[in-house]
Amino acid sequence: MNEPIRDRLVTLRRSLHRHPEPAWREFATTARLVDEIRAIGVDELAVGPDAYDPADRMAVPDADLEPWVERARERGVDDALLERMAGGNTGAVAVLERGEGPAIGLRVDIDGLFIEESDADDHDPAAEGFRSEIGGTMHACGHDAHMTWGLAVLEAIKQSDFSGRLVVFFQPAEETGGGGCPMAKSEFADDLDYLLAIHVGLDHPTGEVVAGIEKPLAMCHVDATIEGTSAHAGKAPNEGDNAMHAMGTAIENAYGIPRHADGMTRVNIGYAEAGSASNVIAERAHMEAEARGETTELMEYMKDRLERTVKSAARMHGCRADVEVVSESPRADSDPELQSLVSTVANGVDGIDRVLPAADFGASEDATFLMERVQRDGGLATYMIVGTDHPTSHHTPTFDVDEDSLEHGVDVLVETIRELEHQHPVARNEGET
Structure with a gap:
């Protein structure tokens, strides 16, 4: 050197x-x-x-x-x-x-x-x-x-x-x-x-x-974990609370978050995993997402809507969701x-x-x-x-x-x-x- x-x-x-x-x-x-x-x-x-x-x-x-x-x-x-x-x-x-x-x-x-x-x-x-x-x-x-x-x-x-x-x-x-x-x-x-x-x-x-x-773009990385209840998918599916189904609902609804009139916004679910076997109602699901906005305020709007969407989807299916903002940055x-x-x-x-x-x-x-x-x-x-x-x-x-x-x-x-x-x-x- x-x-x-x-x-x-x-x-x-x-x-x-x-x-x-x-x-x-x-x-x-x-x-x-x-x-x-x-x-x-x-x-x-x-x-x-x-x-x-x-x-x-x-x-x-x-x-x-x-x-x-x-x-x-x-x-x-x-x-x-x-x-x-x-x-x-x-x-x-x-x-x-x-x-x-x-x-x-x-x-x-x-x-x-x-x-x-x-x-x-x-x-x-x-x-x-x-x-x-x-x-x-x-x-x-x-x-x-x-x-x-x-x-x-x-x-x-x-x-x-x-x-x-x-x-x-x-x-x-x-x-x-x-x-x-x-x-x-x-x-x-x-x-x-x-x-x-x-x-x-x-x-x-x-x-x-x-x-x-x-x-x-202002940005945030968000991790979400959905906890449900496992059950036998053939014998007693009604006894389960399907975390995978809840996650699917959350993903679909996330992409339906209304865009904002004040500027550009973005949302993406980039990684998702759930379940353990074809005959088991999934008791846990995990996904990693991000939200962005043309301003810090617009990013906050998308972040709040994303968190609300995930938690609402979990409740709809009898599950519970934990949403964590892993990192974020301003404009x-x-x-x-x-x-x-x-x-x-x-x-x-x-x-x-x-x-x-x-x-x-x-x-x-x-x-x-x-x-x-x-x-x-x-x-x-x-x-x-x-x-x-x-x-x-x-x-x-x-x-x-x-x-x-x-x-x-x-x-x-x-x-x-x-x-x-x-x-x-x-x-x-x-x-x-």
């Missing part, structure tokens, strides 16, 4: 790609980040519970952590660091204190997905030897690129004459919406003047930059002032040939917790996109990034941070709050 990160963007990204870890299981990933950050040399490094309050986490798995701890130990992660991350308290925050100047936050996410990566000959990670080494798990959304950007930017700013404070949030559990809230509530989000979040691709090609997204839009600044910066970066001041997001992201926190405290935030030619969509077994975009992302972020330093404070437009 003596070689500068800027000179090994591709090898670093590929190394991270080979070892994806899902939400709250990023033990080896966090350890690798810690090693790199220590080699850079920062003024403060907080890991896991030192970076946030574990009680603020969402979507924390009840089990399945120990195999990931053991895998990290087998990869050489020392026991002291694993102990600090006990209970799945992964992720890190790195801080550079460089005198008077703006306080700037940069948020990058670090988790992978439960997807089996393709081993096809035309899939570059397989063909070039950096396919995921962990079965059923993959960096299928570009978080390996995001971590590379975070480390490279930290190194570049450390080596510059930057004046101010830079806080880099290496956030776990984005894919489950679980890690943004604790990061936003932490002391490291205090008094930030600016917050930069970033994503690779999202159907924008290499050489294109979106200076700030608009209209991310937060990019600030026009930062969009304008990023647009100007990106137009001057080599390799960038098209800059979009704004684009609708149409999906959800828990970086909005940090954006909302900074904006509420009087600062500015933007969520930018650095384009990459990806052969297939995000969250697919053949997703990959064009590695030319690695340098683009570093340059856009570093130059944006330096421009914020020079222009600080970036004034809000008159009349805006």
